[in-house]
Amino acid sequence: MNKATMTLKQSNTMSKENKLSICMKKISKNKELLIMLIPSILFYIFFVYKPMLGLQIAFKDYNIFKGVAASKWVGFKHFSTFINSPFFFKTLKNTFLINIYGLLIGFPIPIILALLLNEVKNTKFKKTVQTLTYLPHFVSIVVIAGIVVNFLSPSSGLINLIIEKFGGEKIYFLTKPQYFRSIYISMNIWKEAGFNAIVYIAALAGIDPQLYEAAYVDGAGKLKRIINVTIPGIMPTIIILLILKIGKMLTVGFESIILLYQPVTYKTADVISTYVYRMGIENSQFDYATAVGLFNSVISLLLVVFANKISRKLSDTSLW
Numbered sequence: 262m263n264k265a266t267m268t269l270k271q272s273n274t275m276s277k278e279n280k281l282s283i284c285m286k287k288i289s290k291n292k293e294l295l296i297m298l299i300p301s302i303l304f305y306i307f308f309v310y311k312p313m314l315g316l317q318i319a320f321k322d323y324n325i326f327k328g329v330a331a332s333k334w335v336g337f338k339h340f341s342t343f344i345n346s347p348f349f350f351k352t353l354k355n356t357f358l359i360n361i362y363g364l365l366i367g368f369p370i371p372i373i374l375a376l377l378l379n380e381v382k383n384t385k386f387k388k389t390v391q392t393l394t395y396l397p398h399f400v401s402i403v404v405i406a407g408i409v410v411n412f413l414s415p416s417s418g419l420i421n422l423i424i425e426k427f428g429g430e431k432i433y434f435l436t437k438p439q440y441f442r443s444i445y446i447s448m449n450i451w452k453e454a455g456f457n458a459i460v461y462i463a464a465l466a467g468i469d470p471q472l473y474e475a476a477y478v479d480g481a482g483k484l485k486r487i488i489n490v491t492i493p494g495i496m497p498t499i500i501i502l503l504i505l506k507i508g509k510m511l512t513v514g515f516e517s518i519i520l521l522y523q524p525v526t527y528k529t530a531d532v533i534s535t536y537v538y539r540m541g542i543e544n545s546q547f548d549y550a551t552a553v554g555l556f557n558s559v560i561s562l563l564l565v566v567f568a569n570k571i572s573r574k575l576s577d578t579s580l581w
Contacts, residue, residue, distance in 0.1 A: 319555045323548035332548075339552035348536055353511075356532040359442055360510045367450045368506060372499065374454055375461035376487060391462075394455025402452075406520035409448050410435065435521060438529040445521060445530075460502065461495055468494035500572050508565035511557050533557050 288295065314329075319339060321332040343349055374394065381387040397405060412419050413434040421431040434440045468491065476486045515534035522530035533553060541550030 316551065316555055318548050319552035321548055323551075325545075325547070335548075339549045340556060342549065343553050343556065348531070351528075352531055352533045352536045355529060356511050356513055356534075358529075359445060359513055359532060362442055363446050363449060364506060364510075366446060367454070368503065370450055370454045371457035372461055372495075375458040375465060375495075376491060378458070378462060379465045379491070380483070380487075391455065391458075395459060396455070397452045398456035400452075402514070402517050403520065405448060405452050406517055409444065409521065413444070436523060436525050438526045441522065441526045441530045445518065448517065448521075457502075460498060464495040464498040465491065504565065504568045504572055507568040508561055510564050511561050 318329060318332075320334060320336055321329070322335045322338075323329065323332045378387055378390060381390070411417075413421070415421055415431045415433040420434070425431055432440075434444060472490045472494070473486055476490050481489060511533060513532045513534050515532070515538050518530055518532060518535050519538065522535070534557070537550045537554050537557075540546045540553065
């Protein structure tokens with residue numbers, strides 16, 4: 262019995278040594294790639310995970326002079342204050358509506374653009390259109406917002422000049438709350454549609470050409486080939502990106518909204534991220550702003566889990 266136990270221990274030791282040897286060989290073989298990963302790993306450690314320690318501010322009556330550790334613990338006081346404030350439902354509603362409209366209108370457009378570009382046979386024209394559509398993504402949001410403001414200017418804006426030419430009255434769009442969501446969503450579509458389409462174009466390139474040939478032989482026209490071959494071929498990509506998009510339902514880029522909104526448009530433009538910015542940066546209520554931001558993040562996580570669960574039930578594609 263003792264000999265059998267010793268043999269088993271030796272076998273386990275040798276097995277561990279073999280695994281370690283194989284692991285070291287793999288590391289040695291891919292050391293260049295691992296070295297390239299180091300900056301990304303360090304970035305996430307110092308700028309993503311380490312700052313999470315500051316989330317405890319949300320549960321404290323933070324005093325900048327005492328520091329985080331010495332500040333008084335108040336539990337869920339700031340969360341309760343936010344939920345009972347008049348800004349809670351207004352900012353939550355605006356955030357959801359902007360994201361829902363963006364999802365319904367903005368999400369399909371990159372897919373449609375990718376499908377259209379996939380059918381273009383002229384390579385030069387295709388590359389030109391791709392370049393023109395994804396170029397705005399690399400332009401600063403400040404410049405993009407400036408262009409939008411100039412286009413909608415009541416005195417010299419192109420849109421108002423066209424309205425005036427057709428006999429209408431000039432409109433100061435950026436002071437009208439009812440126009441803000443449409444302006445914001447349209448600006449984001451113009452800025453991001455071409456860049457987001459790249460993912461779908463890459464997915465389209467992975468579809469087996471023989472499937473198209475088989476569909477053509479069976480008498481399927483161009484539209485039927487798109488419906489029965491192309492769309493099912495990129496459906497896993499669509500589902501994954503949709504889940505990630507749903508996870509960002511409470512996340513709206515506050516930079517672009519701050520550049521466009523005004524106090525008169527707070528009714529439809531003020532979202533959770535801009536409220537956090539005003540409370541934290543302008544009013545120096547760091548503990549309260551952190552609590553609101555943490556609330557936003559927790560709800561976003563729940564949305565991702567929920568969307569992933571639904572996707573796993575309805576299809577074979579999910580994040581985990």
